Amino acid sequence: MNDGGQAYESENAVLSIIIENPELAFDVTTLKTDMFSSIAHKQLFDHIMRLATNGNRPDRQMIENQIKAYPELSSQSDFNFLQYILSQHYSIENLSEYTKIVADAYKSREVIKLASSLKQSVKTNPEIDTVIEDIKQKLEIISSVSGGENTSHLSDLVAGAAKELEYRIEHPNEIAWTTGFENFDLLTGGYKPRRVTIIAARPSVGKTAWICNSILKSAFDGIRSLVFEHEMGKQELVDRFLAIYCKVPLINITTGNVSSVQLNKMYEALETFKSLPIFLDTNFGSDINYLRATTRKYVKTHGINLVFIDYLQLMVERNDNMTMVLGNVSRELKVLATKMDIHVIAVSQLNRNVEGREDKQPTLSDLRQSGNLEEDADLVAMLFRPDMYRENKTDAKNVLLDFNIKKNRHGPVGHLKMNIDLETNTINGDLK
Numbered sequence: 431m432n433d434g435g436q437a438y439e440s441e442n443a444v445l446s447i448i449i450e451n452p453e454l455a456f457d458v459t460t461l462k463t464d465m466f467s468s469i470a471h472k473q474l475f476d477h478i479m480r481l482a483t484n485g486n487r488p489d490r491q492m493i494e495n496q497i498k499a500y501p502e503l504s505s506q507s508d509f510n511f512l513q514y515i516l517s518q519h520y521s522i523e524n525l526s527e528y529t530k531i532v533a534d535a536y537k538s539r540e541v542i543k544l545a546s547s548l549k550q551s552v553k554t555n556p557e558i559d560t561v562i563e564d565i566k567q568k569l570e571i572i573s574s575v576s577g578g579e580n581t582s583h584l585s586d587l588v589a590g591a592a593k594e595l596e597y598r599i600e601h602p603n604e605i606a607w608t609t610g611f612e613n614f615d616l617l618t619g620g621y622k623p624r625r626v627t628i629i630a631a632r633p634s635v636g637k638t639a640w641i642c643n644s645i646l647k648s649a650f651d652g653i654r655s656l657v658f659e660h661e662m663g664k665q666e667l668v669d670r671f672l673a674i675y676c677k678v679p680l681i682n683i684t685t686g687n688v689s690s691v692q693l694n695k696m697y698e699a700l701e702t703f704k705s706l707p708i709f710l711d712t713n714f715g716s717d718i719n720y721l722r723a724t725t726r727k728y729v730k731t732h733g734i735n736l737v738f739i740d741y742l743q744l745m746v747e748r749n750d751n752m753t754m755v756l757g758n759v760s761r762e763l764k765v766l767a768t769k770m771d772i773h774v775i776a777v778s779q780l781n782r783n784v785e786g787r788e789d790k791q792p793t794l795s796d797l798r799q800s801g802n803l804e805e806d807a808d809l810v811a812m813l814f815r816p817d818m819y820r821e822n823k824t825d826a827k828n829v830l831l832d833f834n835i836k837k838n839r840h841g842p843v844g845h846l847k848m849n850i851d852l853e854t855n856t857i858n859g860d861l862k
Contacts, residue, residue, distance in 0.1 A: 610647025
């Protein structure tokens with residue numbers, strides 16, 4: 431049971447975090463106005479929910495307007511109280527915990543009130559079974575007060591489903607956000623909101639090259655990407671983009687061995703890159719909390735559509751708990767994609783079991799030591815290059831890259847054949 435001080439402080443925290451991050455008002459569905467303990471908290475939360483219900487972002491200015499417009503509903507939640515709440519600072523990552531404390535404290539108060547009324551109920555009602563049944567019903571209401579907000583009767587969904595079907599028929603094979611690869615788009619419909627894609631392979635197969643191609647190609651289509659790179663610096667990423675876009679061998683770019691023609695082409699490319707909606711984050715020590723907070727910020731400030739992570743295993747410490755922690759990260763990515771209405775593309779390493787098989791083809795079981803990646807992902811694709819296991823290497827400019835969709839929650843699975851130029855990291859031709 432939470433004490434009053436802890437509950438009051440948690441109410442402060444919930445209100446402060448929501449006002450500082452107005453988009454979160456649409457996520458706090460488990461709380462109701464009556465669950466706050468003080469009138470001031472209730473009135474301020476009521477202003478926030480009134481704005482959110484009408485589709486408005488309840489930022490400070492909007493709340494101030496509400497206080498001016500409804501002084502009778504702001505008797506204790508005035509401008510001074512708003513300033514007091516905003517002077518408090520709490521971690522956004524603890525919002526769910528603060529929310530739970532507020533809800534639990536409310537339930538505790540309701541149970542205490544129910545207990546205090548029992549003696550009188552038994553005295554005034556001769557039918558003890560009726561009293562017991564009434565207690566059961568009231569306890570059921572209290573225990574379920576913060577559940578069911580996302581539950582709908584099927585009949586309530588019919589109108590929206592019909593409208594969605596009509597839209598799909600009017601826009602057949604519509605691509606949400608292009609992956610940059612036509613064959614992949616045709617099979618999956620492109621990157622769609624609220625989904626997670628895992629791109630997995632053994633080291634040096636071409637995972638990073640694949641996502642760099644996808645980032646560039648989608649950016650030229652106006653799609654906004656946030657890239658969390660845990661293995662390379664920003665300059666290394668720009669070098670890869672230049673190699674892919676200009677068709678110049680990456681080794682020549684990194685060593686400075688380029689011709690004047692190539693150099694001019696790269697200068698022109700850099701000017702073009704200025705207008706691309708790509709944001710790079712190379713905080714090597716970042717964890718899921720940092721990633722989640724940064725993503726929320728850039729979705730809010732720059733309308734990010736896609737989040738790329740290279741690669742997942744570098745987000746957790748290598749110890750005995752790695753599988754469990756990575757499983758938690760995997761689940762958090764799915765929650766983040768759903769709440770932020772974005773698509774998350776995460777690169778993953780495969781375990782060494784691949785090397786022990788004769789055909790070397792990766793399978794979903796090779797992911798299972800990586801937490802719950804397979805279970806949480808909407809799509810899992812595994813990259814494979816047959817040339818890596820041949821004595822006689824093929825032409826480095828035209829290498830087969832097998833893009834094997836092993837899981838697709840919303841469509842078919844199967845092999846897509848791509849070509850990779852190992853010198854430039856270009857996959858499947860021009861970006862333009």
